[in-house]
Amino acid sequence: MPAFEVLAPGGFTxxxxxxxxxxxxxxxxxxxxxxxxxxxxxxxxxxxxxxxxVLEITVMGPSLKFLSSMDIAVTGAKMDITLNDQPTExxxxxxxxxxxxxTISQVQAGCRACLAVTGGIKVxxxxxxxxxxxxxxxxxxxxxxxxxxxxxxxxxxxLLARERVVPEELVPDYPSHVLLRAVPGPQDDFFDQGATTLxxxxxxxxxxxxxxGYRLQGEKIPIKQGMPKSIVSEPSMPGGIQIPADEQPxxxxxxxxxxxxxxxxxxxxxxxxxxAQATPGDTISFESIDLKTAHQIYHDEKKKMAKILxxx
Amino acid sequence: xxxxxxxxPFCRLAGDKGFLVxxxxxxxxxxxxxxxxxxxxxxxxLPPGILEVIPTYRSLLFIYDPDLMxxxxxxxxxxxxxxxxxxxxxxxxxxxEIPVCYGGEFGPDIGNVQAVSGLTxxxxxxxxxxxEYLIYMVGFTPGFAFLGGLDExxxxxxxxxxxxxxxxxxxxxxNNQTGMYPIASPGGWQIIGRTPLxxxxxxxKDPFFYRAGDKIKFVPISESEYDRLAxxxxx
Numbered sequence: 430m431p432a433f434e435v436l437a438p439g440g441f442t443x444x445x446x447x448x449x450x451x452x453x454x455x456x457x458x459x460x461x462x463x464x465x466x467x468x469x470x471x472x473x474x475x476x477x478x479x480x481x482x483v484l485e486i487t488v489m490g491p492s493l494k495f496l497s498s499m500d501i502a503v504t505g506a507k508m509d510i511t512l513n514d515q516p517t518e519x520x521x522x523x524x525x526x527x528x529x530x531x532t533i534s535q536v537q538a539g540c541r542a543c544l545a546v547t548g549g550i551k552v553x554x555x556x557x558x559x560x561x562x563x564x565x566x567x568x569x570x571x572x573x574x575x576x577x578x579x580x581x582x583x584x585x586x587x588l589l590a591r592e593r594v595v596p597e598e599l600v601p602d603y604p605s606h607v608l609l610r611a612v613p614g615p616q617d618d619f620f621d622q623g624a625t626t627l628x629x630x631x632x633x634x635x636x637x638x639x640x641x642g643y644r645l646q647g648e649k650i651p652i653k654q655g656m657p658k659s660i661v662s663e664p665s666m667p668g669g670i671q672i673p674a675d676e677q678p679x680x681x682x683x684x685x686x687x688x689x690x691x692x693x694x695x696x697x698x699x700x701x702x703x704x705a706q707a708t709p710g711d712t713i714s715f716e717s718i719d720l721k722t723a724h725q726i727y728h729d730e731k732k733k734m735a736k737i738l739x740x741x
Numbered sequence: 742x743x744x745x746x747x748x749x750p751f752c753r754l755a756g757d758k759g760f761l762v763x764x765x766x767x768x769x770x771x772x773x774x775x776x777x778x779x780x781x782x783x784x785x786x787l788p789p790g791i792l793e794v795i796p797t798y799r800s801l802l803f804i805y806d807p808d809l810m811x812x813x814x815x816x817x818x819x820x821x822x823x824x825x826x827x828x829x830x831x832x833x834x835x836x837x838e839i840p841v842c843y844g845g846e847f848g849p850d851i852g853n854v855q856a857v858s859g860l861t862x863x864x865x866x867x868x869x870x871x872x873e874y875l876i877y878m879v880g881f882t883p884g885f886a887f888l889g890g891l892d893e894x895x896x897x898x899x900x901x902x903x904x905x906x907x908x909x910x911x912x913x914x915x916n917n918q919t920g921m922y923p924i925a926s927p928g929g930w931q932i933i934g935r936t937p938l939x940x941x942x943x944x945x946k947d948p949f950f951y952r953a954g955d956k957i958k959f960v961p962i963s964e965s966e967y968d969r970l971a972x973x974x975x976x
Contacts, residue, residue: 453948454780454795456880456923457947562832565924567943615753615761661768662804662880662887664795666759687797687880695756723757724807731808 431496432546432583435575439533440489444550444569444581446482448683449558453664458684460560460568462607463640463705464541466601466734467505474502474522474593476586481549481628482559484575486542488708490533491575495525499547506539506706507603520595524588539603540704545645548584564641564684593741599733601702602658606712607630609680611670612723616660619671623650625629626691627670628717632678636709641684641705645713649676652691658663660688668696668704670715691725697723698731744769744799753783755802758792760812763800764818769899772963773877774797777832777954782822796953797878799889836873839913839936842967843869845882846933850900854914854931857897864968865933866893866961873956884923884949885940888957891919903929910935912959915943923950937971 433444447468448461462468463641467480475718484491490508495501503510504517510517517523519542525531552559552570560567570581632647637662644660650672652658658674665671665685666705669692670678678697681688682704694717707713718726744767751762761833762779781805788796790809795802803815822907839867843866844851854865874888881887891914899915904927907913911922913930922928923940951957962970 451795452883453793454879455883455952456885457883457908556948564926565943566781612754613757615755615759661798661800662878663761663797663800664880666755666802666804668756679813686882687878694756695754695759699755699757720757720812721753 430585432550432581433493433495435577435579435581436494436530437492438575438577438579439486440544441487442491442575443485443563444482444552444559444560445485446559447480449556449560449562449568449621451699453548453555453686456686457553457565458562458686459555459667460558460562460640460683461561462543463682464505464543464702466702467541467543467599469734470520470595470737471502471504472549472558473741474504474520474543474595475500475547476589476593477498477547477549478523481584482552482569482671483550483605484527484544486533486544488536488540490542492522492530492532495529495531496527496580497583497585498524498526498588499583499585501525501531501544502544503533503542503544503594503596503658505542505636507537508536508542509537518733519521520600522593522672533664534707539561540708541705544594547588548586551582551584553685556586562684571654576645582678585692595737596740599737601706605710606714607703607707607718609696609703610716610718611668611694611696612698612720613694613717614668615663615695618694619652619656619691620650621653622654623672626650626718628715631714634707634713635720638707638709639684640682643680645678647677650678650693656691659689660691662687666695668698668701670694670696697726699726742875745873746775749895750819752819752939754812757807760803760805760815761800763873767876768798768889770875774832774954776801779819779822781832790860801906804808809860809908822871835951836958837951837955838958838960839912839938840962840966840970841870841934841936841959842962845964847967848912848933850913850931852931854895854897854933858876858894858930860894865895868931869919870959870961873958876951876953876957878953879949882922882926883943886917886920886951886957887976891916891917895919897930898930900931903927907932908935910940912936921963935967937974939965939974944952
């Protein structure tokens with residue numbers, strides 16, 4: 430069924446799901462939403478399972494005119510939203526009818542918001558996923574960010590019997606300084622003093638921050654004496670903290686497949702959404718944790734999701 | 742290419758979901774064969790909790806679900822498979838022929854390769870089409886194959902200024918590497934020709950022409966043959 434017409438596309442709005450898996454060995458990056466917590470929660474709020482396609486909205490929100498009755502929800506970065514010029518709220522389900530206009534404005538905190546609709550956004554699956562890979566020009570809606578005039582479909586389905594809200598204490602805030610937990614490796618043996626520098630000083634997010642990776646700026650992280658400056662190209666993992674020739678760290682994200690620089694540590698999967706919500710000028714500290722702790726955090730995060738589900 | 746094969750695979754952690762296994766200290770066909778053998782063995786009988794297996798030059802990344810798998814168990818799995826990996830190496834190698842129209846508007850940098858090598862255009866084409874190149878890995882962009890086996894005479898440095906857009910299908914050289922651009926992307930390789938084949942077709946059931954371990958054989962074609970094949974590809 431027709432879902433909405435794009436009146437204004439916003440800064441960079443793409444259709445994404447949880448990612449395109451199984452093709453990284455063929456050079457196809459995973460893609461998918463960066464803030465998986467926001468995506469899962471938005472889908473839950475409208476009664477979807479968690480792998481339905483959503484809109485990922487970056488910095489400046491779109492304006493959409495709805496074409497059918499459905500439930501929608503906006504989660505993630507804090508943005509002012511209005512429905513037919515009346516202020517409305519994020520982190521809750523909103524019933525819309527044909528002709529209603531939703532306008533999402535400039536971000537106030539964070540960087541990326543998610544918008545889910547009943548049944549999920551309907552686009553043709555490409556290699557098993559609805560995610561847009563803009564660099565490759567495929568997936569999502571015509572392989573590109575949305576433009577004014579685009580009309581998107583939704584799968585539709587049963588509307589909610591009663592509205593759903595995420596309890597306030599479970600809504601993340603998006604401070605301008607974030608602490609990221611990271612497990613040393615894969616190439617922590619390439620560094621000595623550099624590791625101390627990474628885990629004790631602050632880094633600033635530069636304007637070169639997108640879905641491929643976040644370039645940071647701060648104290649240099651040199652590779653230790655006697656180690657090569659690059660490595661044999663190997664697969665990239667979202668969260669990998671790569672140290673290139675200029676010795677300034679880059680946090681790799683979901684549109685990378687291989688790389689030839691040493692990675693000093695890897696941000697845990699639970700904290701990738703925090704990277705996704707950082708904007709240029711924000712500051713980042715890193716905390717070194719061991720794998721056991723990282724897995725405990727992973728399990729705790731799943732419990733948090735179960736708690737949100739129970740609230741609905 | 743004289744990299745050492747490790748006696749035992751060397752493992753590294755890549756965050757809370759990634760586990761990297763290395764088989765040798767450099768780029769070498771024997772090391773790479775072991776990487777692919779393990780990838781094939783794992784894929785044939787994918788253990789629960791393994792989400793993705795990504796082989797590259799000399800290492801292989803497993804992405805796992807921490808609810809169902811942990812690195813200790815993964816390491817044991819790898820070791821057990823590793824003991825018998827000689828038997829695993831029954832690899833079916835395809836030789837994939839790639840038609841290429843060399844020089845002219847499709848290969849604007851072939852003159853640079855001639856200048857560095859001292860060869861004529863016909864000789865560059867003859868030397869470039871002679872080998873069967875091993876695909877060590879695929880990555881960087883969809884379907885981009887990292888090939889081994891370029892004749893040393895064709896070793897040519899990258900362009901001083903990379904192009905903003907290298908057209909899809911371009912065939913190029915960068916130092917001791919040669920390769921193809923399956924999608925248009927920025928790049929600094931010396932472009933010597935172009936293939937009319939659609940090397941990456943995301944809408945197809947099998948979007949790819951080849952995979953790691955296959956061999957590539959370039960076949961020279963004329964401009965009229967290029968046009969004929971290009972028309973066939975778009976049909």
